[in-house]
Amino acid sequence: MSISLQHISKSFKGVTAVKDISFEVKEGELFGLIGPDGAGKTTIFRILTTLLIADEGTATVANFDVIKKYKNIRDNVGYMPGRFSLYQDLTVEENLEFFATIFGTTIEENYDLIKDIYIQIEPFKNRRAGDLSGGMKQKLALSCALIHKPKVLFLDEPTTGVDPVSRKEFWEMLKRLQQKGITILVSTPYMDEAALCDRIALIQDGKILQIDTPEEIVKHYPKNIFNVKTDNMYKLIESLNKYPHNHSVYPFGEFVHYTDERSNFNPKDLYNYLENKGLKNIVIKPTEATIEDTFMELAR
Numbered sequence: 001m002s003i004s005l006q007h008i009s010k011s012f013k014g015v016t017a018v019k020d021i022s023f024e025v026k027e028g029e030l031f032g033l034i035g036p037d038g039a040g041k042t043t044i045f046r047i048l049t050t051l052l053i054a055d056e057g058t059a060t061v062a063n064f065d066v067i068k069k070y071k072n073i074r075d076n077v078g079y080m081p082g083r084f085s086l087y088q089d090l091t092v093e094e095n096l097e098f099f100a101t102i103f104g105t106t107i108e109e110n111y112d113l114i115k116d117i118y119i120q121i122e123p124f125k126n127r128r129a130g131d132l133s134g135g136m137k138q139k140l141a142l143s144c145a146l147i148h149k150p151k152v153l154f155l156d157e158p159t160t161g162v163d164p165v166s167r168k169e170f171w172e173m174l175k176r177l178q179q180k181g182i183t184i185l186v187s188t189p190y191m192d193e194a195a196l197c198d199r200i201a202l203i204q205d206g207k208i209l210q211i212d213t214p215e216e217i218v219k220h221y222p223k224n225i226f227n228v229k230t231d232n233m234y235k236l237i238e239s240l241n242k243y244p245h246n247h248s249v250y251p252f253g254e255f256v257h258y259t260d261e262r263s264n265f266n267p268k269d270l271y272n273y274l275e276n277k278g279l280k281n282i283v284i285k286p287t288e289a290t291i292e293d294t295f296m297e298l299a300r
């Protein structure tokens with residue numbers, strides 16, 4: 001196992017950040033921690049990167065215990081924290097040199113690993129990190145986290161605040177790093193990114209709701225789910241929320257995802273109800289559950 005947590009708990013002055021968390025990440029796996037703000041993701045990262053000591057439980061990274069062998073862990077992991085890790089007043093190149101130096105290496109020695117990523121920001125190597133765009137900062141931070149060839153890479157919300165094109169590119173980069181044998185633990189609040197991981201843990205209020213492959217997680221969604229659309233989104237949501245048989249009602253892009261509490265639900269009944277409410281251009285059609293639907297269902 002590359003990462004292992006057994007019954008980890010951590011509280012801050014009476015606030016429980018994580019409670020009895022256990023999971024394992026295999027070598028070479030791309031594993032996602034998926035959950036909203038405050039779910040406990042950063043606390044898990046800080047415990048695994050030896051920056052915080054858990055109240056209870058044990059954890060190992062690259063087979064080193066986070067307490068007894070914390071120095072070995074620091075040599076073997078790369079960490080890209082959610083909030084910015086770069087020195088804003090140093091240039092792109094100076095930041096990278098700084099991280100290389102503290103790990104006793106050089107940019108040249110490890111250039112192969114970061115080349116794909118660094119090449120995109122190299123034209124700006126003399127620019128201060130503070131003056132880079134969000135996507136470029138993220139590429140520099142990833143290059144810095146990789147400069148000492150870590151076995152395990154920890155990425156805390158690496159795509160938060162990054163535009164959709166850069167997000168897509170970032171995930172492609174992660175896949176390439178994974179192919180080079182690096183184990184990756186990544187957190188994200190974006191449910192669409194969860195599908196790009198090998199396995200995910202859905203996490204809320206410091207507890208794990210479910211761990212599995214993204215495919216298995218959606219397969220176990222317990223209800224039939226429908227895409228509903230009309231001429232008036234606001235009135236549609238209001239009407240669905242008032243419908244006495246609703247089980248769940250969530251806006252989802254141009255549709256509302258609707259589930260009914262009855263096992264013998266006939267969409268025609270809902271159609272008639274919405275028509276009576278004065279809604280027009282009503283569409284009700286079955287759809288597949290997404291990870292977001294599963295998360296909402298588990299979090300109820």
Ligand SMILES: Nc1ncnc2c1ncn2[C@@H]1O[C@H](COP(=O)(O)OP(=O)(O)OP(=O)(O)O)[C@@H](O)[C@H]1O
Binds near residue numbers: 015017036037038040
């Ligand atoms: N140093 C601290 N002191 C007090 N409370 C803390 C501390 N660190 C975390 N917490 C609390 O623990 C809970 C989990 O926080 P954590 O940062 O791990 O969540 P998260 O999933 O990473 O969310 P975010 O994306 O908002 O950072 C939150 O309620 C948070 O307020």
